[in-house]
Amino acid sequence: MNKTVNQKAWWLVVPVLILVAFNAFIPLMTVVNYSFQETFGNNQFFWEGTTWFEQVLRSDRFHAALFRQLMFTGMIILIEVPLGIAVALTMPRKGPWVSVCLVLMALPLLIPWNVVGAMWNIFALPDIGLLGYSLNSMGIDYNFTQQPVSAWVTTLVMDIWHWTSLVVLLCYAGLSSIPDAYYQAARIDGASPWAIFRFIQLPKMNRVLTIAILLRFMDSFMIYTEPFVLTGGGPGNTTTFLSIDLVKMALGQFDLGPAAAMSLIYFLVVLLTCWGFYTVMTRNEEN
């Protein structure tokens, strides 16, 4: 759409600007403030320069948490996106079942995150949970509170359970924007189901898939509540992702300096990745 230049439009943005800036600037400045100083309480601060940043960037603890985070985010995107596409492709397009499917599938998205964690905790309890009990009675040795692999897999499956529906809904929206004529033309052209997917459905889902991957990247990179309630980051540190580690450092150990430095690095990583995505996305749209 061709827009007109109008500086007065700023006035329309002012309320948003005030509210968001109030919530973003002041806390961010606080974080920046902490990240360059050392405090011993009583509002006494000492300039530390970039010490905290160097300390965090060199620490094994940060590397390990970042690695776990990247593994986790990578794995859930690799599983949730294809699974979401598959479910969206096989969903009914018309009729009463559409609403039923949509409502049931959207349900996990609207459950508070700690309830998701609690629900999976209850579900997976080895002795009394539906999943844990079933697995153990099938002869699989499963205990997510003690085995790192079990804990890791449970966290993954929980995230897939929680968020795949978002990918499904987005893909479904992309698919339902394809006119019938495309499918009819493809039938006349003798296209195989794979060719229909590759040349009609996938191109039409291109945009929503970019949004889906972007959202899943952002949200999984910030994940805190669900794994915290499910495993508390354990056993050991096996499911301690960046946010969990950060909260442990800031509130548990009250290491405000390193925590603040880590916050900024963390924020920067998310920001840079998203900026990359955003640029690619808008460039694709312009082409």
Added chain:
Amino acid sequence: MAKIEFKNVRHAYPAPSDQAPVYALEQVDQVWEDGGAYALLGPSGCGKTTLLNIISGLLTPSEGAVYFDDEEVTHLPTTERHIAQVFQFPVVYDTMTVYDNLAFPLRNRQVPEDQVRKRVEAIAEMLDLTNSLKNRASGLTADGKQKISLGRGLVRPDVKIIMFDEPLTVIDPHLKWLLRSKLKELHQQLGVTMIYVTHDQTEALTFADKVLVMLEGTIVQVGTPVELFMEPNHTFVGHFIGSPGMNVLPCEVKNGQVSYRSHLLETAHSHKQEMEGKLEIGVRPEFVRFDDAGIPVSIERIEDLGRFKIATVAHEGDVIKLLVPDEVKIPENSPKIMFDPERTHLYCNNWVVK
């Protein structure tokens, strides 16, 4: 290069089980001759697209049978019917080049790549697409995209029937004419059977050798453009074809005499038998003239269209239009009109009586 035949074909779309089915297509018995250029003309919702989809096999009719060259194809899948179809909105595969788009139907049928190349280049030449073969199909204008849709049908050597579902809807007016003459040219060159669906009479009449006029799921008349104009079978055909449409006026028949508002009239056919139902006469504006021996009218409006004028006159509340050649003067005092008896038809319940 195929003859199409419908025997007792009817179609109803699935309805809630507690309701009687509504037929989108009532009883159709029709033959489309091999190599003909046909147009299917009718208002939206008259069943044109349903009919088309039954020919292409995208729909299976609820009743009846479809034959191609005397071979039954009612349940044959679309891919095996040797047909191609161009849709209302251009369908192109956005991510492919023009070349790949044209090659797509052949590659799906495992045609060797060197033959694909020959075919695609020949068709591109025919459609004036040679220069854009390497471009992405998504960047083309609407008429270019429609050409690709058509081209995907033409590349297949097996195609015997090409169908067009209102293909010019999204094309700029000044390009419509170009594309239409291209279609005519291709029809003469290739000799395939073409069926063209439209609600625009100009498109139908300029494209087709034969026009099928449809209304509410029924074919009301099949004929050449001249036949539809001279002898409309149904008041709807009279209305829909021609501009302005046919005048339809109430009448009575007594003792073999047709009268309109107590003026005795002569019609193309004599009517001895008694008739039940709504009786009307139909006469086109082209066949009404000013004549002092006729029915007195009052003049409502005159539109001057250059080569002729359209006069709108009234008689006892009925509005009648007539086409007045430029050289004829419009009478100023007490105008009277006459209908051409050879071109005045009697209609009973909208159907012509002969």
Added chain:
Amino acid sequence: MSRFKHAIVPTLYILFLMLPIYGLVSMSFKTTNEILGGFSFFPSNFTLENYIKIFTDPTWYNGYINSLIYVVINTVISVTVALPAAYAFSRYHFLGDKHLFFWLLTNRMAPPAVFALPFFQLYSAIELFDTHIAVALAHCLFNIPLAVWILEGFMSGVPKELDETAYLDGYSFSKFFLKIFIPTIAAGIGVTAFFCFMYSWVELLLAKTLTSVDAKPIAATMTRTASTSGYELGLLAAAGSLTIIPGAFVIYFVRNYIAKGFALGRV
């Protein structure tokens, strides 16, 4: 047959989604003794005790009321301020518009964990700690950018001729906006409200950090109970089951908009 085969994937997927929910709901109808006694698929001593406890104990049911209050306040604020801003982004170029838009989006990318402690200090300093409005305002951090983003997508789909015709007909900006434009994008506003409600309802970290007693959300009440009074799993399950209901309710109302809304808007 092929239709049946087609239905397998969605059916299995929905089954997978429903199993943990079933586990939670069935546990909420069990007595503590039965839960600790071992696994059972159906509650053998069906009891409503857990639910009765929640509906009679103010620390429990106030949690629900608190959550709903701040979620509704947040949704109203977010949509109200996002509407004019999204209009500005969708219709006009102005100095720094692109940077501003991206900056807004970056706030959607800010990990709540980063902001938890500073938020606590900020809202304590302005004496809003432990109020509904504090949580509602804090959630604006990610909900306003989201609302602007979605609404801008919807508004860009409305032809500009609509605005121009209205101005030519002598409408003032505010009259046009309220009387014509807002009804036109009603579906978009519905979808936006749905997402604001959703993200505010499911978020816990900030909500928990900014409250202690008076505005404590239900979700936080649950975590405390789980840790302090040991294994009251039945009660926990009942409280969890109840948190699913508002969400289900909201989805049911927007079910027809979901697919269309997703397609038209950005998210």
